[in-house]
Each structure stands twice: as structure tokens, then as C-alpha cells.
Amino acid sequence: MKPQVIFVLGGPGAGKGTQCSKIVEQAFNYTHLSAGDLLRAERGREGSEFGQLIDNYIKEGKIVPVEITISLLRQSMAETMTKDQTKNCFLIDGFPRNEDNLQGWNRHMEGKADVKFVLFFDCSNEVCIDRCLERGKSSGRTDDNRESLEKRIQTYLNSTRPIIEQYQKHGKVYTIDASRSVDELFTGISKIQNSPS
Ligand code: UDP
Ligand code: MG
Numbered sequence: 001m002k003p004q005v006i007f008v009l010g011g012p013g014a015g016k017g018t019q020c021s022k023i024v025e026q027a028f029n030y031t032h033l034s035a036g037d038l039l040r041a042e043r044g045r046e047g048s049e050f051g052q053l054i055d056n057y058i059k060e061g062k063i064v065p066v067e068i069t070i071s072l073l074r075q076s077m078a079e080t081m082t083k084d085q086t087k088n089c090f091l092i093d094g095f096p097r098n099e100d101n102l103q104g105w106n107r108h109m110e111g112k113a114d115v116k117f118v119l120f121f122d123c124s125n126e127v128c129i130d131r132c133l134e135r136g137k138s139s140g141r142t143d144d145n146r147e148s149l150e151k152r153i154q155t156y157l158n159s160t161r162p163i164i165e166q167y168q169k170h171g172k173v174y175t176i177d178a179s180r181s182v183d184e185l186f187t188g189i190s191k192i193q194n195s196p197s
Contacts, residue, residue, distance in 0.1 A: 001088045003077050003113040006030075008093040009164055010121025012143075012152045013131035014178045015185055016093045019121070022186050023091060031080050031087055035095035038072040039064055059142050061151030063097050063159060066104030074108065091119075098159035102166070118167045119189070121178035125153050 008016045020032040036058075043054040050068050057064045073092065080087050096102040129149050136144030143152060167173045176188050 001085070003081070004089045005113050005115045006089075006091050007095065007115060007118045007167075008091055008121070009097075009118055009160060010178055011123065011125065011128040011156045011160075012149065013128040013135065014121035014123050015131075015182065016121055018182060019186060019189060020091045020093045022182075023189065026190075027089075029087060030089045030091055031076075032091045032093060033073060033076050034093040035069055035073065035097075036093075038076060039069060042068070042072055055142070059148055061143060061148050061153075061155045063101060063155065066096075066100045069095060069101065070104050070108050077113075096163055097155070098163065102163055115172070118164060118173045119192075120164050120173050120175045121185075122175050123178040125157075127179050128153065128156075 008020055010016055017032075017034055017037075020034070024030045024032045039054050039058065042048050043051045043058070045051070048054075050064075054064055054068070056062075073095065077090060080090075096105050129146075132144045132149050132152075133146065135141070142148070164173060174192055176185065176192075178185060180188065
């Protein structure tokens with residue numbers, strides 16, 4: 001079976017990671033893959049030739065060249081499916097974030113994985129910034145500070161929103177109001193069935 005993929009997109013701090021963790025607790029055949037987490041792990045891996053590059057991109061809120069991200073995603077999907085063939089459903093969180101990401105995905109994955117739909121976590125920039133600053137008190141992340149956040153929001157608006165809009169044109173986006181509390185948001189997501197309208 002080909003990997004079945006749901007892309008989870010939305011601004012920084014919209015709740016993508018939190019909700020994906022909750023979803024996979026209930027939808028056992030799904031695996032949560034956070035592109036940002038995979039990049040942070042690669043940044044910290046001893047001997048990685050990309051550590052410094054990833055570090056700079058993350059601090060600047062820029063999108064890492066897709067060849068790096070896609071190889072991490074492919075490796076994770078392959079590992080999961082090698083361990084258990086029935087685990088072929090993936091929530092890919094925080095990817096594709098720009099045109100380079102999307103083209104890279106298409107180049108490598110066309111015909112090899114099915115993108116079922118995009119789950120779009122919609123909330124205001126203010127909510128995103130407040131949540132990330134709050135998270136920054138304990139996250140230890142190098143980009144949960146005001147300076148990086150302003151850049152991340154710009155990248156989101158200029159580069160990621162157009163990707164979401166492309167999927168919207170194809171009727172492949174579920175939009176959810178992500179300004180709600182963690183539990184309310186999860187209830188909203190749980191109601192989603194089948195394909196998007
Ligand atoms: N990032 C990237 N490509 C991706 C995903 C993440 O370059 O496909 C980088 C980018 O610099 C981004 C950062 O990793 O700002 C953090 O992403 P993450 O998804 O962890 O942040 P979140 O949106 O969850 O706050
Ligand atoms: Mg995240």
C-alpha cells in the first residue's frame with residue numbers, strides 16, 4: 001500500500017503539533033511526522049552536514065531547501081512502514097511550506113504517495129505570536145522569540161498561504177478554527193469525516 005498522507009498546515013503556534021499528537025492517540029494507523037521536529041533532530045545529529053544550515057534557516061524563519069526535508073520525511077515513512085506494513089497513514093505536520101517544498105514533494109512522491117487532503121489550522125497572527133511567546137518560556141526553541149517570530153509569520157503569509165490556496169482551489173482543504181482551546185479544537189477535528197467539501 002502506498003503511504004496515505006494528510007498535510008497539516010497553519011501558522012506557527014496554531015496547534016498543529018499538539019493536535020497531531022492527540023489525533024494519533026485515537027487513530028492508531030496514523031503516524032505523526034513533524035517536518036520541523038525532523039529538521040531539529042537532524043540539526044542535532046552528530047556528523048550531520050546540514051546542522052549549521054538548518055540552524056540558520058530555523059532562526060531566520062526561512063524554509064530549508066526541500067531536498068533535505070524530503071529525505072528526512074521519506075526515511076521516516078519508510079522506517080515506519082518497514083516496521084509495520086499496516087502503518088501507511090501519515091499526518092505530515094508543517095510541510096509543504098512553500099513552492100520549493102511542494103515541487104520537491106511532487107518530484108519525489110508523485111505516484112508514490114496519495115495526498116488525501118490538507119488540514120488547515122486557521123487563526124490570527126496575534127494568536128500565533130502569543131502562543132509561541134508563551135511556548136518560548138519553556139520550549140528552548142531558538143525561534144520562539146519575537147524577532148524570529150516576525151520572520152516566521154512573514155514566511156507563513158508570503159510562502160505557505162499560497163500553497164494552502166492552491167490546495168483550496170482543488171477542493172482539498174479542511175479549514176478549522178484554530179483559535180479555540182486545545183480541547184475544543186480537538187473536538188472540531190474529531191468531527192471531520194471522509195473527504196473535504
Ligand atoms: N521548517 C522548514 N521546512 C519544513 C518545516 C519546518 O524549513 O518543512 C523550518 C522553518 O524554518 C520553520 C521551522 O522549521 O520556521 C519550525 O517549524 P515547525 O513546524 O516546527 O514550527 P511550528 O509551525 O510548529 O511552530
Ligand atoms: Mg509544530
